[in-house]
Amino acid sequence: QAQLEESGGGLVQAGGSLRLSCAASERAFNNRAMGWFRQAPGKEREFVAAINWSDNKTYYKDSVKGRFTTARDNAKHTVYLQMNSLKPEDTAVYYCAAASGPYHYTEYDYDYWGQGTQVTVSS
Numbered sequence: 001q002a003q004l005e006e007s008g009g010g011l012v013q014a015g016g017s018l019r020l021s022c023a024a025s026e027r028a029f030n031n032r033a034m035g036w037f038r039q040a041p042g043k044e045r046e047f048v049a050a051i052n053w054s055d056n057k058t059y060y061k062d063s064v065k066g067r068f069t070t071a072r073d074n075a076k077h078t079v080y081l082q083m084n085s086l087k088p089e090d091t092a093v094y095y096c097a098a099a100s101g102p103y104h105y106t107e108y109d110y111d112y113w114g115q116g117t118q119v120t121v122s123s
Contacts, residue, residue, distance in 0.1 A: 002028035002112045006096045009117030012086055018119060020081040022096030028112045033099035034072055034079040035110055038092035038119075045095070046107075049081060053102035064090075086121045094119050 008020040022034070035050035049070040050059045058070055067086075072079040079096060094117050097110040 001025060002098065004028050004096045004098060004112055004114035006094065006114045006117040009094060009119045011120045011122065014086060014088055014121055014123050016086050016121070017082070017084045018086065020083070020094055020096075020117060020119075022079045022081075022114060024077045024079070024096070024098060024112075026077060028098045029074075029077040029079075031102050032111075033102060033104040034070075035097045035099060035104060035107070036070060036079075036081045037095045037097060037107070037110075038090075039095070039116075040089075040092040043092075048094070050099070050104035051079065052104060057104075059104050083119070086119075088121045088123045090119060091121050092119060093117065 003025040006022050033052045036048040039045040051070045067084050069082045096114040098112040099109050100111050
């Protein structure tokens, strides 16, 4: 069964940092690119970051480049999102997702999703 579980969300002041983790089942992790998405209240879900399965190439939404970093530990079936210099506009529910294959191509190629973790950035 494919499962993804996010953790690490919370409340932080602007300028602070949080590290999200996503623990996945083998089926939802192996040979798949992994992505992070977010959804703010009243807005559509948007792509944040992704990392390929084997070459570890990463992709980022323009507004988080230089502030967010994603990494993966294939032995632990876990992907991370380090978020620094957080801004109030980063407030959202953050989701981890598994792509249909080993490379990130588009934000529409994701098969499995976690339940999400809330990130709130106060000003």
